[in-house]
Amino acid sequence: MSTKTTEIRPGGRSTSARRHPLLSTFWCKIVMAVTGLIFSAFVLVHMFGNLKVYQGAEHFNAYAAWLRAAFEPVLPHEGLLWVLRLVLLASLTGHVVCAAILWRRARLARGPFRRRHLPLRSFTARTMPVTGLVLLFFVVFHVLDLTTGTSPAASDSFAAATTDSSHAYENLIASFQRPEVGVFYALAMIVLALHVAHGIWTAAHDLGATGRRLRATLVAASGVIALVILIGNISIPILVLLGVLQ
Amino acid sequence: MKLTFKIWRQESTAVHGRFESYDLEGAGAEFTLLEALDKLNDQLVSTGKEPVAFDSDCREGICGSCGVTVDGQPHGPVANTPSCRQHLRSFPDGSTVVLEPFRSGAFPVVKDLAVDRSGLDRIIEGGGYVSLAAGTAADADAHPVSHDTAEAALDFAACIGCGACVAACPNGSANLFTGAKLMHLSLLPTTAVERGSRADGMVEAMDEEFGPCSVFGECVQVCPAGIPLTAIAGLNKEKLRAVLRGRGK
Ligand code: HEM
Ligand code: SF4
Ligand code: FES
Numbered sequence: 001m002s003t004k005t006t007e008i009r010p011g012g013r014s015t016s017a018r019r020h021p022l023l024s025t026f027w028c029k030i031v032m033a034v035t036g037l038i039f040s041a042f043v044l045v046h047m048f049g050n051l052k053v054y055q056g057a058e059h060f061n062a063y064a065a066w067l068r069a070a071f072e073p074v075l076p077h078e079g080l081l082w083v084l085r086l087v088l089l090a091s092l093t094g095h096v097v098c099a100a101i102l103w104r105r106a107r108l109a110r111g112p113f114r115r116r117h118l119p120l121r122s123f124t125a126r127t128m129p130v131t132g133l134v135l136l137f138f139v140v141f142h143v144l145d146l147t148t149g150t151s152p153a154a155s156d157s158f159a160a161a162t163t164d165s166s167h168a169y170e171n172l173i174a175s176f177q178r179p180e181v182g183v184f185y186a187l188a189m190i191v192l193a194l195h196v197a198h199g200i201w202t203a204a205h206d207l208g209a210t211g212r213r214l215r216a217t218l219v220a221a222s223g224v225i226a227l228v229i230l231i232g233n234i235s236i237p238i239l240v241l242l243g244v245l246q
Numbered sequence: 247m248k249l250t251f252k253i254w255r256q257e258s259t260a261v262h263g264r265f266e267s268y269d270l271e272g273a274g275a276e277f278t279l280l281e282a283l284d285k286l287n288d289q290l291v292s293t294g295k296e297p298v299a300f301d302s303d304c305r306e307g308i309c310g311s312c313g314v315t316v317d318g319q320p321h322g323p324v325a326n327t328p329s330c331r332q333h334l335r336s337f338p339d340g341s342t343v344v345l346e347p348f349r350s351g352a353f354p355v356v357k358d359l360a361v362d363r364s365g366l367d368r369i370i371e372g373g374g375y376v377s378l379a380a381g382t383a384a385d386a387d388a389h390p391v392s393h394d395t396a397e398a399a400l401d402f403a404a405c406i407g408c409g410a411c412v413a414a415c416p417n418g419s420a421n422l423f424t425g426a427k428l429m430h431l432s433l434l435p436t437t438a439v440e441r442g443s444r445a446d447g448m449v450e451a452m453d454e455e456f457g458p459c460s461v462f463g464e465c466v467q468v469c470p471a472g473i474p475l476t477a478i479a480g481l482n483k484e485k486l487r488a489v490l491r492g493r494g495k
Contacts, residue, residue: 025453026485102458109418109457111351116318118416118464125462126416202461208483210429210476 025105028098033203035091035098040196042088044225047232053245057169064168068161077163096136103129124198131195138188145175155181176240185237189230197226247275247334250342251286253298259354259362265344275335279322280305280312282334283345300359305330307470310406313413314359315346320413320468328408328470348413352420352455363409365455366423372451373444374427376437389435402430402480404471411465411473417457422465424452425477428484442491445484 049067052060070080118126144153146168149160155174159167176182200222209218239245248271256263270289273282280302287297303311312329316322322332337343345359353361391399403426411422428445431437437444459478466475 020454024450025458026449026482029458029482030486102460106417106419106457106460109351109455110416111349111418113346113349115349115414115416115464118462122462122464125460128460198461205459205461205475205479206482208479208486210479210483212476215476215479 021101023098023101025102028102029206031094031098032102033206035095036199037203038087038091039095040200040225042084043192043196043229047229050236051232053169053172053236060169060172061166064161064166065164068163068166092136092139096132099129099132124194125202127194128198128202131191134188134191135195138184138191141184145181146171172236173240173246176237176245179241182237182241186234186241189234189237192233193226193230196229197222200225247273247339249273249282249334249337249340251282252342252344253358254346254355255298255358256347256355258357263355263358267342273334275333277334278305278330279314279316279332279334280330298359299357301361302330307331308406310408313348313361313408313410315348315413317344318346320348320410321408321470325467326470326472328406328410331470348409350409350412350415350418351457352412352418353409361409363407366407366409366412366420368455369420369424369448369451370427372449373440373447374424374431376431377440378436380436391433391435395433399430399433402426402433402473402477405430405469405473406471408470410468410470412456414464414468415457415459416462416464417460419459419465420452420456421459421478421481422469422473422475424448425479425481426471426473429477429480432480432484441484442488445481445488449481449485 049063052063067081068078072079075083124131141153144150146154148154149158149171151158155171155178157174158171161167176185201219204215204218204222209215236245248269251268251270252265253268254263255266268286268290270282270286273285277285280300283298283300290297300314301311303309305312307328307330310328313321314329316329316332321327321329323336324332347353347355347359347361348363352365353363356362405423405426407423409423412418412420428448431444432441461475461478463475466473
């Protein structure tokens with residue numbers, strides 16, 4: 001028998017001091033789940049709207065104009081859009097703030113010895129903070145590109161909507177015809193699918209889905225919804241880049 | 247067979263630890279991991295060295311005392327099997343096996359491979375018990391419970407409190423452990439009056455020392471009792487129920 005000392009590493013003390021935070025982990029997770037599901041529902045509906053691009057410029061622009069005029073005069077002009085924007089902005093704030101809080105708590109609770117070399121099985125779970133950050137960047141870029149038309153995110157030919165007309169179709173095509181932007185949109189959709197697939201499954205746990213059949217349905221639904229969002233959306237930048245959509 | 251063990255040595259909680267390598271010869275493939283450590287300790291003691299500290303009791307997978315990290319895996323290479331039921335046949339002859347304590351912020355190292363898992367006890371103290379005076383034994387059918395419900399409660403009651411789920415979790419979460427106890431008790435009618443306060447108390451105690459659950463699913467890979475991820479949904483269901491009904495219901 002031989003004895004040899006190999007390496008010295010610090011650690012071994014309890015790193016998780018007892019905590020009584022203002023917003024408990026349970027409530028942070030509820031905020032994550034509810035806001036995440038709001039996003040998921042929005043992204044799904046938004047994807048179906050995007051598919052109108054295949055009906056041509058006229059239909060797509062008419063749809064964009066309708067979104068602005070929807071429910072007039074009950075709602076003011078752009079009323080529906082502003083309700084959506086406020087809900088989404090509040091959700092985004094809650095989602096990102098709670099994600100940051102939970103991420104920090106998780107690191108503290110685990111302590112200095114991380115788990116390493118985990119199998120592919122938990123890939124989507126482990127990459128949630130990374131895919132989330134990419135999505136945050138994407139959301140900001142996307143709004144500057146196709147909503148406000150702010151350069152350098154937007155294309156040079158961006159034309160803002162007026163009270164009764166929209167150039168959404170032309171703006172979209174011009175934006176995606178820039179190869180680096182088209183590719184970025186396509187990659188962002190893959191990232192979105194990874195985030196949503198694990199996100200819906202996590203939210204199912206946060207909201208207490210215990211039934212056997214319910215769980216089987218939800219695990220399938222999380223994958224199918226992510227895949228539908230992915231295929232519906234990614235087809236657009238790909239077909240623009242291939243010159244099919246013009 | 248011949249194996250090299252790279253073992254975490256740490257004199258106490260207060261000092262830093264380090265790895266040391268030990269060659270072990272003459273152990274059989276049928277040895278359990280803990281029997282190999284016994285043999286190694288015999289050799290260490292006979293040469294006047296300090297034996298490796300580790301926890302164990304029943305050595306048949308029912309008490310939850312044992313638990314070391316083997317090559318980064320809590321409990322060892324065979325899934326859903328406690329350290330005392332892991333065998334040397336999992337390792338090729340001549341290989342090096344790295345042994346560390348269970349790693350988690352809430353589990354300070356006591357000595358070498360032994361950690362302090364009393365954080366789990368504090369979760370149970372939060373409400374994972376029945377505090378009713380039950381009196382004399384009730385008639386068998388006084389509290390109707392269906393066969394399936396009784397079986398489900400027993401399945402969740404199978405948790406042996408080893409803490410491997412916490413050690414497996416990249417977030418240091420104890421949701422599987424806590425959820426197993428909450429599901430177990432919530433399925434039985436005799437404990438229903440404490441259902442809400444139990445959920446509140448246990449989840450509060452858990453959040454104080456352990457991390458959030460991100461549904462990595464690593465816990466269910468190591469759990470020797472086969473507790474399913476449903477326990478985690480059950481924990482949140484019980485807590486949500488308590489919130490919606492008001493405290494103590
Ligand atoms: C379209 C945008 C987004 C959608 C559809 C979405 C959806 C979701 C859903 C459904 C969850 C599960 C919630 C839970 O129960 O914990 C989740 C979790 C998460 N999201 Fe998002 N999210 C989006 C954007 C973001 C952004 C911008 C971030 C920024 C950092 C982010 C970071 C995270 C993280 C870190 C988690 C994991 C939380 C945990 O497991 O503890 N997400 N997301
Ligand atoms: S849930 Fe499983 S892994 Fe966790 S403490 Fe109980 S028996 Fe151990
Ligand atoms: S020693 Fe009892 S479970 Fe391993």
